[in-house]
Amino acid sequence: xxxxxxxxxNMPSSPIRKLVPFADAAKKRGTRVFHLNIGQPDIKxxxxxxxxxxNFDVDVLAYIHSQGSESYRIKLTKYYAxxxxxxxxxxxxxxTGGSEALMFGLYSCLDAGDEVITPExxxxxxxxxxxxxxxxxxxxxxxxxxxxxLPPIQAFEDNVTEKTKAILICxxxxxxxxxxxxxxxxxxxxxxxxxxxxxxxxxxxREFVYDGKQFQSVLTLEGxxxxxxxxxxxxxxxSACGARLGALVSKNKELIQTAIKFGQARLSxxxxxxxxxxxxxxxxxxxxxxxxxxxxxxxxxxxxxxNKIEGVICPNPKGAFYAMVQLPVKxxxxxxxxxxxxxxxxxxxxxxxxxxxxxxxxxFGKNEVRIAYVLNKADLKTAMECLKVGxxxxxxxxx
Amino acid sequence: xxxxxxxxxNMPSSPIRKLVPFADAAKKRGTRVFHLNIGQPDIKxxxxxxxxxxNFDVDVLAYIHSQGSESYRIKLTKYYAxxxxxxxxxxxxxxTGGSEALMFGLYSCLDAGDEVITPExxxxxxxxxxxxxxxxxxxxxxxxxxxxxLPPIQAFEDNVTEKTKAILICxxxxxxxxxxxxxxxxxxxxxxxxxxxxxxxxxxxREFVYDGKQFQSVLTLEGxxxxxxxxxxxxxxxSACGARLGALVSKNKELIQTAIKFGQARLSxxxxxxxxxxxxxxxxxxxxxxxxxxxxxxxxxxxxxxNKIEGVICPNPKGAFYAMVQLPVKxxxxxxxxxxxxxxxxxxxxxxxxxxxxxxxxxFGKNEVRIAYVLNKADLKTAMECLKVGxxxxxxxxx
Numbered sequence: 001x002x003x004x005x006x007x008x009x010n011m012p013s014s015p016i017r018k019l020v021p022f023a024d025a026a027k028k029r030g031t032r033v034f035h036l037n038i039g040q041p042d043i044k045x046x047x048x049x050x051x052x053x054x055n056f057d058v059d060v061l062a063y064i065h066s067q068g069s070e071s072y073r074i075k076l077t078k079y080y081a082x083x084x085x086x087x088x089x090x091x092x093x094x095x096t097g098g099s100e101a102l103m104f105g106l107y108s109c110l111d112a113g114d115e116v117i118t119p120e121x122x123x124x125x126x127x128x129x130x131x132x133x134x135x136x137x138x139x140x141x142x143x144x145x146x147x148x149x150l151p152p153i154q155a156f157e158d159n160v161t162e163k164t165k166a167i168l169i170c171x172x173x174x175x176x177x178x179x180x181x182x183x184x185x186x187x188x189x190x191x192x193x194x195x196x197x198x199x200x201x202x203x204x205x206r207e208f209v210y211d212g213k214q215f216q217s218v219l220t221l222e223g224x225x226x227x228x229x230x231x232x233x234x235x236x237x238x239s240a241c242g243a244r245l246g247a248l249v250s251k252n253k254e255l256i257q258t259a260i261k262f263g264q265a266r267l268s269x270x271x272x273x274x275x276x277x278x279x280x281x282x283x284x285x286x287x288x289x290x291x292x293x294x295x296x297x298x299x300x301x302x303x304x305x306x307n308k309i310e311g312v313i314c315p316n317p318k319g320a321f322y323a324m325v326q327l328p329v330k331x332x333x334x335x336x337x338x339x340x341x342x343x344x345x346x347x348x349x350x351x352x353x354x355x356x357x358x359x360x361x362x363x364f365g366k367n368e369v370r371i372a373y374v375l376n377k378a379d380l381k382t383a384m385e386c387l388k389v390g391x392x393x394x395x396x397x398x399x
Numbered sequence: 400x401x402x403x404x405x406x407x408x409n410m411p412s413s414p415i416r417k418l419v420p421f422a423d424a425a426k427k428r429g430t431r432v433f434h435l436n437i438g439q440p441d442i443k444x445x446x447x448x449x450x451x452x453x454n455f456d457v458d459v460l461a462y463i464h465s466q467g468s469e470s471y472r473i474k475l476t477k478y479y480a481x482x483x484x485x486x487x488x489x490x491x492x493x494x495t496g497g498s499e500a501l502m503f504g505l506y507s508c509l510d511a512g513d514e515v516i517t518p519e520x521x522x523x524x525x526x527x528x529x530x531x532x533x534x535x536x537x538x539x540x541x542x543x544x545x546x547x548x549l550p551p552i553q554a555f556e557d558n559v560t561e562k563t564k565a566i567l568i569c570x571x572x573x574x575x576x577x578x579x580x581x582x583x584x585x586x587x588x589x590x591x592x593x594x595x596x597x598x599x600x601x602x603x604x605r606e607f608v609y610d611g612k613q614f615q616s617v618l619t620l621e622g623x624x625x626x627x628x629x630x631x632x633x634x635x636x637x638s639a640c641g642a643r644l645g646a647l648v649s650k651n652k653e654l655i656q657t658a659i660k661f662g663q664a665r666l667s668x669x670x671x672x673x674x675x676x677x678x679x680x681x682x683x684x685x686x687x688x689x690x691x692x693x694x695x696x697x698x699x700x701x702x703x704x705x706n707k708i709e710g711v712i713c714p715n716p717k718g719a720f721y722a723m724v725q726l727p728v729k730x731x732x733x734x735x736x737x738x739x740x741x742x743x744x745x746x747x748x749x750x751x752x753x754x755x756x757x758x759x760x761x762x763f764g765k766n767e768v769r770i771a772y773v774l775n776k777a778d779l780k781t782a783m784e785c786l787k788v789g790x791x792x793x794x795x796x797x798x
Contacts, residue, residue: 002508002564002565002625002626003564004507004653004654004657005506005507005508005510005564005657006510007510007511007532008506008508008658008660014465014660016663040461040462043459044458045457045460049460050457050460053453054452054453054455056452056453058444060439060442060444061444061448061638061639061641061642061675062439062640062641063640096495096643096665096669099666103665107404107407108407109404109407110404112406112511114404125665125666128664129664132664134511134533165402165404166401196400198401226400227400227401241460241462241667242460242461242462242667242669243460243669243670244495244668244669245669254403255403258403261407261410261411261413262407262527264412264416264417264524264527265498265524265531266495266496266498266502266524267496267524267640268641269643270641270642270644270671271641271643272452272641272669273669276460
C-alpha cells in the first residue's frame with residue numbers, strides 16, 4: 001500500500017472543523033448544537049447579492065479571467081477608495097475565498113524551508129497552508145493578560161533569521177478580536193523595512209470594528225508599497241461564506257504577476273460567486289451600520305456572561321466577531337468534544353473551537369477556546385448557559 | 400524590495416492562458432478571435448443546472464461541509480454506478496474544480512522532491528501544481544506518429560526511481576484526445592503494483608468517447624483499491640466550467656481523510672456551485688448523446704480540414720475535445736502570438752495553445768499546438784481558414 005506524504009500526515013485537522021463528526025452525531029441524537037466554533041454568521045446575506053445570481057442569465061456558465069473579471073476589479077477599487085485605500089484594479093487578484101489569497105500570497109513569496117513570523121494565537125489555517133507549502137511558522141505569543149496586543153517588537157527581532165521572509169497578522173484579529181493601532185502598524189513597518197520582509201495582513205474583518213475605533217488598512221502606509229500583501233474576502237463582509245470569493249491586493253507588481261500564474265493553473269474563480277460579489281458592492285452603508293450594531297450587542301452580552309462564570313476570562317474584543325476565552329479546564333480539546341458527545345442541557349449543547357489549534361507553540365492554548373459570536377443574542381444566552389452548566393458537570397469528569 | 404519565491408519564479412504561465420492579453424488587445428482592435436486555446440465549450444449548460452441556482456432560496460449563503468454535502472455525495476454515487484463504478488459516498492471528496500482535486504491528490508501523496516511519472520504531452524497544469532508543491536514531473540514522451548498511445552511500459556520502468564510515488568494519466572487525454580485501452584490500463588496496473596505507486600487518473604472527459612469505443616474507469620480495476628485516485632469535474636461534463644466544482648475519488652480511506660484535512664483549511668467548496676452540480680446529475684442521457692454527436696461532427700471536420708493544409712499533421716482523437724497538431728513552423732509560441740498580434744483574415748483570427756507548454760522535456764512540442772474543438776462547425780471552418788492563410792503568410796515572417 002503506497003504511503004501518504006509527510007506533508008499530508010503533518011497537516012493538522014482544522015480546530016474549527018475537526019469536531020464536526022461529533023456535532024453531526026449529536027444532531028442525529030436530536031440534540032440542538034449551537035455553532036460557536038466557526039465564523040459562520042447567521043446575519044442575512046444581502047438580497048441584492050442573492051438576486052444578482054438569481055437573475056444571471058447566460059447560455060454557457062463559462063470560466064472568467066484567472067485574475068477575476070476586469071469589471072469586478074474596477075468596481076472593487078471604488079470599494080477600497082471608500083475605506084481610504086487608493087489602489088489600481090491591476091493590483092487586485094480575485095481569488096476563490098480569502099483562503100486562496102492566503103495560499104497564493106504565501107506560495108508567491110515563500111519557498112519550502114522559509115519562515116513566516118506571526119503572533120499567536122492566530123487563524124488556524126495559517127498553519128495548514130504553511131505546512132502545505134513546506135513553510136515554517138514562527139509564533140510570537142500574544143498574551144491573554146495583555147488583551148492579545150501586539151507582542152513587543154523585540155520579540156519579532158529575536159525571531160528574525162536568514163530564512164524569515166514575511167510577517168503575517170490578522171487585523172482585526174481572528175481569533176482574538178484585537179484591533180491593531182496605527183502605532184503598532186508603524187512598529188511593524190520599521191521591522192519589515194529593516195529586514196526587507198513581506199508584510200501579509202489579513203483584513204477580512206475590516207468592517208467589524210467597535211467602540212468608535214477607526215480601522216487603518218496597511219495599504220495606506222507609505223513606503224511599504226512593495227512589501228504589503230492584503231488578503232480579503234466577501235465571506236464575512238456580506239455574510240456570504242459559501243460564495244468562496246476573495247482577493248489578493250498588493251502594489252508589488254511582480255508579486256501580483258506571480259500570483260496570477262498560480263491562478264492560471266486553477267483557471268478561474270467561481271463565476272456565480274463573482275456575479276454575486278460584484279452586486280454586493282452596491283450594499284449601502286446602512287447595512288454595515290446595522291450589522292455592526294448587532295455584533296456589538298452580541299459581544300457585550302457574550303463578554304458579560306462569560307466573565308460571570310467562575311474561572312472564565314474573556315478580554316473585550318475590539319473588532320471581528322471572535323473571542324479567545326480562558327476556561328477552568330485542563331484540556332479544551334477534550335472538553336469541547338465532551339460537550340458534544342456526553343453533555344446536553346435540555347437537549348441543547350454548544351460547539352466551540354479548542355484553543356490549541358490556534359497556537360503553534362506546543363502545549364499553548366490548552367485551557368482556551370475560540371468562541372465566534374455569530375448567533376443572535378437569545379441563542380448566545382442559551383449557549384452560555386449550556387457552557388456554564390457544562391463546566392460545572394465537567395469538574396467531575398476531570399476529578 | 401523583498402524577493403519573490405523560487406517556486407513563484409519557476410511557476411510557468413499557463414500555455415492556455417498566457418496569450419490572453421494579446422487576444423484582449425486584438426479584440427480591442429475589433430478583431431474577432433476564435434478561442435481554440437482553452438477547453439471552454441460553447442455547448443449550452445443544462446437549464447436544469449442554471450434553474451437550480453436561480454431557485455436556491457436561503458437567508459444565509461453559508462459554508463457547506465469541507466468534504467462536500469452528504470446529499471450531493473450520495474447522489475454522485477448513483478452517477479458513478481451509471482458509468483459502472485461502485486463507490487461509497489465517503490470515498491468522494493467534493494473539490495473546487497478538478498484543479499483542486501489534482502492539487503489535494505498530489506499534496507496528499509507526494510512531498511517536495513518526490514516524483515510523478517506522466518506521459519507527455521500532458522495537461523499543462525499538472526506541471527503548475529507540481530511546481531507549486533515542489534514535486535518533480537518525469538515525462539515519458541508519447542509520439543504523434545503513434546497517435547499519442549501509451550509509451551512502452553519499459554519507458555515507465557526506466558523512469559522509476561526511489562523518489563517515484565505516482566503515475567499520472569488523463570483518460571481520455573487532454574491534450575491529445577487519446578483513449579487508453581483496458582490493456583493499457585492493465586499494463587499500468589502491473590507497474591503500479593510492482594513499485595507500490597499511486598495511480599492518478601484524470602477522468603474529467605469520461606463522457607466524451609467516440610466511434611463506439613467504451614470508456615473504462617480505472618476505479619473498476621480490481622486489486623488497485625488503495626492505489627487509484629481519480630480526479631473528476633462538472634466543468635466539461637455539463638459545459639459548466641465556471642462552476643468550479645469537482646471531486647477527488649479514492650477507495651484509499653487514509654488518502655481521503657488526508658485530502659479532507661487540506662479541504663478543511665480552505666473551509667468549503669462554493670455553495671452555489673454545489674447546488675448547480677447536484678441538480679445537473681438529473682440531466683438525461685439524451686443530453687450527452689446529443690453533445691457527443693456534436694463533438695464527433697466537429698472532430699471530423701477539424702481533422703479533415705487540418706490534414707488538408709500542407710505540412711499539418713493531426714491524428715484522429717478518440718475522445719475528449721482536443722487535438723495535438725503538428726504545424727509547419729519552427730516555434731508555435733511565436734506563431735500563436737503572431738496570429739493574435741499581427742494577423743487577421745477579414746477581421747478574424749484564431750487563438751491556439753502553443754505545444755511547448757504541454758511537454759516538460761525542454762525543446763519538445765515547439766512545432767505543435769493544442770486545438771480545442773469547442774466551437775460550432777461554422778466557426779471551426781472559418782478558424783481553419785484563418786489558420787491556413789496564417790500559416791502561408793507566416794512563411795515570410797520565418798524566412
